[in-house]
Amino acid sequence: MKGKIVRTLCFLLVFVLLVTGAACTQSGEEEPKETEQTTERETTTPVMTTTEKQTENQKPVVPEEPTIPISSVFYSERILDTIRRNSTELLEFKAAKQTAVNAAQKYMEMSYDELWGLIFGPELERSWMxxxxxxxxxxxxxxxxxxxxxxxxxxxxxxxxxxxxxxxxxxxxxxxxxxxxxxxxxxxxxxxxxxxxxxxxxxxxxxxxxxxxxxxxxxxxxxxRFIATYLIKGQWKLVILEAIRYLSSAYTFTGDTEYGVRALILLDRLADFWPEYDYWTQGWMYEILQSNQGYISYNIDSAFEVYDLAMAYDKVVEVLYKDPRVCEFLSQKAEQTGNPNKKKTPEEVKKNIDDRFLKDTIANPQKYRSNPPYTELALFTARAVLDWETEKGKLYDEIADIITLNTKYDGMTGESGLNGYATMGKHAIALMCNLFYQADPDFIEKMYERCPKLYDAYRFHIDMYCVNRYFPVLGDVGYFGSTSGIYVNSEGLQNLMLYKLYKLTGDTDLIKILFNTNGRRAQHAFKNFVYLEGIPEITKEIDEIIKEEGSEIELGSVRKDEYQMAVLRTGGGQERTEVWINFGTNKTSHDHSDGMVYGIYLMDADMMPDNGYPNVAYGDGWRSDVVKWNRAVQAHNTITFNNMNHSRTDGVATLWSIGDIAKVIRANAPNTFPGVKKFERSLALVNISKNNTYIVDVFRVGDGPAGTYEKFSRSNIGDLTVSGLTLKETQREYPEYVYMENFQESVETQEVWTADWAIVNVLNQIAYGTKMHLKMIDLTRDENVILCDTWLPPSMAMKSQGHEGFMLPTVITERSVKEGETATFVSVMEPYSRDKSYVQSAKRYSCITLEDGKEYDSNAAIAVETIDGYTDVLVLLDPDLKVKEDVSIETEFGAVETDSDFCLLRFDAEKNLVLIRASKGTYVKLGDNEYTVEDKDDMTSYDF
Structure with missing residues (x-):
């Protein structure tokens, strides 16, 4: 009796378990709700959705687990276990898995023959547009x-x-x-x-x-070229590549070999043709053949595609040995097409892909020569997938070398285009480190130990972000005055690097950027890292840092000597003024003739934008006159010599004095023009009050051949008024690619004259600032002054709508020199808003050297009077004069003597001395009172 009861109870227990188990697999189960708190683990039982089920004629194959003679390099059992655990437990990855499965479904519904037939051969020509x-x-x-x-x-x-x-x-x-x-x-x-x-x-x-x-x-x-364009932009990128990506990704999530079989069919057929794809002979670019190397796409995109294909292959290569259907189908196709590789065994299929895709790719890096270091990313990935055990040691060394090379310029590759091309290096490095982290969890730490400037790469764009709105538009990037977003983080693909580098350096700004670029939350910050362990714990750590420190990043003035840019900063909140300067012409690619170009941001307005990316839609692509014009020196707020463009050369900051009231940079870039030793700009950002400023601009050029220097000045789109000039129409001679017109020359120029640009917010770039102006008070001596209109070409989007751009009112100041002479251009620039200028007047003083009693024009002594009755006396001395720097300046406040490279004395309306700021000298003397200055860049301060 007792035994019967036990058997009955056991039977009931089994029945209950079966019933409850079945209940757990009902497809009607509610989806768990996502909260706005930290990433949480999914606790409900995972279920197979209809999209994960095989279609009727594709019944799941669950073969016995054979011995697999190969393993994935980047998708080991450890990584796959983490992926499948995360996609079960974490909401973002459960969604990612479903997305991958859904995206792959249309390719699951195709027959193997249809999939195989998606690939087109090299006989069809292709075009980029x-x-x-x-x-x-x-x-x-x-x-x-x-x-x-x-x-x-x-x-x-x-x-x-x-x-x-x-x-x-x-x-x-x-x-x-x-x-x-x-x-x-x-x-x-x-x-x-x-x-x-x-x-x-x-x-x-x-x-x-x-x-x-x-x-x-x-x-x-x-x-x-409709079909030639469709082949790349449609059939290749949106069908074939998409299919390979989605099918291989679905396999890593599910382990269902059917996804892998289909990805391998595509990869193998692609390998049949791969060595024969040659964009040089088969592809058009801007209506020209033999303009670019490449495989199916041209070389730049080929690098990204090689990387994606190698990664996809690594994900599914083990399926060759797990599922016999790969060889069954491909061997039939080999026989049908007369392929000498019979593809009857996994080894033969692998040989086809290894030899014709991986090895050909490794042997022909010129076909995917891209923005650095994307070529190396693709090459290293292919080499690792082909033979990890042999290549591992060499790859570690070569990756360290590549990171070192591509962080040479303050963490940057050296390319111009701050929020475009200049970001590509650190993005490729992040992808490289993310990838090899999958093979070695200590990889990022090892690379940082060997390449400390890895940190600089991810700090750079934090430092160069201006008024919480812009990266300076420099070189081929963006459009005139365009805003830039928060931080170029490649949709979160840099977040693992940011987190790891925070752990290595303690810099919480890296965490703040990670947080801010993720929609100001930590949750889902690692949505691109399904293979990462411990995500909930990392997310909690980020939340705690933000709770303790907040998310705002405080930035001061910053100088990047290797990239040769600097930013001077003052003000706070929305009432900021920031001035940037590109003090070298050392950028390695996508650069313009823009040495010593500077820009001003006031509030949320770009007061002096650069043209940005050239419009290549005028025929002949990059060879057109419109592109030449966009890159020419005459199109930038800098100086040309005898109409020459700038040479590539290094600029050096020779003075960097950052104080509370004044912030000064002086930099020289010799040989910007052949034989010209001095191409030196000094900028002093001076506070009138907390939120109002002016900039003193002293530009010294020369000590070289005889000729003519022209300085170009423009603001954002607006209207120009001038005073102190008597104008007459004239003609000017420039190269054919220079688009300037309506020239007027001043036939009578007062000692001090003014230009004021009233900015018109045509492009709706300014939201906070109102009635914005840029005023220039010119103090240059013996100059010729010309006004004209400069053509700003439209963006490509604008041109598509029939817009032909804008005309920018331009001021040209011109000086001619004899051999060995120097020309000095001096001006006071005031950005202001609400139609209210705070600078009432400015003038130049005579500046006499004490050693020989002579006045040298390259020494600038200036008075700036503000509307509140204060007057600033500023001295900016030429450090390269052959006489001692000691100078004497007669002012209405008394005689000023100094040997300081920079000096500011502020007087109130009663002519009382209020403050002194000075640097790089030994003294400042006013009348009988002498004040000691420390002979260094740091600002010496006196307040009275």
């Missing part, structure tokens, strides 16, 4: 560069005009392509059915309007 300066053949409106719309799902093998929605090409190219495939799966136009080359919309078989046979639709001498 339909036409750089083209129009729509239907509506005849401008459709430039990348404006054509491609939607591979709604309109496969078609491009849509964004203006009239017409589709091109008008023929069914896919049918034509299919009709021309030979036995090996290659396109042969001799086999293709020419009767398909007609306009299907009209139905007239003789109508060839909009017809593209793969070589473009031709209209007179104009060629519209």
């Amino acid at each position: 339909v036409k750089s300066d083209g129009i729509c053949p239907e509506c005849r409106k401008p459709v430039l560069m990348y404006d054509w719309v491609i939607n591979v799902n709604e309109h496969p093998w078609k491009l849509k005009c964004p203006k009239c929605n017409s589709l091109f090409p008008k023929n069914d190219f896919y049918a034509y392509y299919q009709s021309g495939l030979d036995k090996s799966g290659r396109f042969n136009p001799e086999l293709a059915d020419k009767s398909l080359l007609y306009n299907e919309e009209s139905g007239d078989t003789k109508d060839t309007f909009g017809v593209d046979d793969g070589t473009g639709y031709k209209e007179g001498d104009q060629v519209y």
Whole structure:
């Protein structure tokens, strides 16, 4: 009796367990709710969704676990376990898994033959754009560069005009392509059915309007490369690459070999053609063949694609040995196409991909020569996936070398374009470190130990961010006056680096940037790092740091000597003034003739923007006169000599004095022009009050050949008024690519004259500041003054809408010198708002050297009077004079003597001395009173 009771109870217990277990697998279970607190683990039981199930004719294969002779380099069992645990326990990764599975589903619904047939061969030419300066053949409106719309799902093998929605090409190219495939799966136009080359919309078989046979639709001498563009921007990037990425990703999440089988089918077929893809002979760029190396895409993008393909292969390579369907299908295709590699074994398939994809890639880095160090990222990934055990030691050394090389310029690669190209190096380094962290959890620490400037790479953009709104527009980046976001963090892909470097350095600003760029929260900050262990604990740590310190980053003036830029900062909150200067022409790529260019930010306004990225949509791409103009020295707020552009050279900061009232930088870049020893700019940012400032600008050029120097000054888009000039129309001679017009020359110039730009917020870039102005009081001696209009080309988006840009009122001040002479340009710049200027007047004093009793024009002594009755006397001495620097200046406040490179004396309305600020000298003397100055850059301060 007792035994029966026990058996009955056991049976009931099993039944209850089965029932409750079944209940746990019901698809109607509610999704857990996400909170705004720290990342939490998912505690509900995971279920298989319908998208994870195989379709009816693809029944799940669960073969016995064979012995796998290979293993993934970056997706080891440890990493895969973490991925699958995180995607079960953490909400963001549960969603990521579902996204990957959903995205892969359409490729799961294709037959193997359909997947295999997605890959096109090298016989078809490709193009990066339909036409750089083209129009729509239907509506005849401008459709430039990348404006054509491609939607591979709604309109496969078609491009849509964004203006009239017409589709091109008008023929069914896919049918034509299919009709021309030979036995090996290659396109042969001799086999293709020419009767398909007609306009299907009209139905007239003789109508060839909009017809593209793969070589473009031709209209007179104009060629519209619809299919060649679709092959890259549609079939390759949005179908083939997408399929490989999603299928391989779904495999890492689920372990379902069917995803891996399909990814391998695509990778193997791609490998069949890979060595034959040659963008140099097969690809168009700006209507030119043989302009760029590359594989399917041109070289820049090929680097990203090689990286993605190598990563995808590493994710699924083990499936070769886990699932026999790979070889079953590929061996049939090898026989059908006559491939000498029979692909009957995993080793043969692996050899095809290894030899034709990985090894060819490793042997031909010129085909993916990209922004540094993306080429190396792709190359190192391919080498690691091919033979990790042999390459590991060498790769560690080479990666350390590459990081060292690409952090040479204060953590940057040296490319110009602060929030564009200049960010690519640190992003590629982050990807490299993220990747090799998967193979070695101590990798980032090892690289930091060998390359301490790794920290500088992720600190740089924190320091260079201005008024919480801008990175200086320098070189090929952005558009005139464009804002820049918060911090260029590549959608969070740098967050692991930021966190690890915080742990190594203790710099909590790195955590604040991580937090701020993640929507001001720690939750989901590591959504790109499904392989990372301990995410909830890290998230909690970040929250605690922010709770203790807050998220605001306090920045002072900063100088980057290797990148050769500096920022002077004053003010607080929204009432800030910040002045930046590019004091060298050492940028390695994407640079302009912009040595000693500077800019001013007031509140949230860019008062002196740079042109930004050249508009390459005027035909002939980067070779056009519009591009030459955008990069020319005459288009920038700097100086040219005899109409020459700047040479590449290093600038050196020779004075850096940062005080409370005044902040000063002086820098020289000799040989900016051949034989010119002095190309030196001094900027002194001076506070009138907490929120109101002016800038003294002293630009000394010369000590070289005889010739003419021209200094160009412009503001943001606005209207210019001048006083102190008598103007007359004139003509000027410039190179053909210089777009300036409406010249007026001053035939009578007062000793002090003023230009005032009233900024018009045409581009809606200014939200807080109102009635913004930039005033220039010019104090240059013996100059020629010219006013003109400068063409600011439109952005490509503006040009697509028919906009042809703006004319900027420009001031040119000109001085000619004899051999060995120096020209000095002196001005006071005041940015102000609400139509209220605080600088009432300015003038220059005679500045006599005590050694020989002479006055040298390169020594600048200035008085600036403000509306509250205060007067500043400023002295900026030329450090390169052959006489001693001691000077005497007669002022209405008494005689001033000093040998300090910089000196500021402030007097109130009653002529009482209020303060002295001085640096790089030994004394300042006013009348009989002498004040000691420390002979260093640090500011010496006296308050009375």
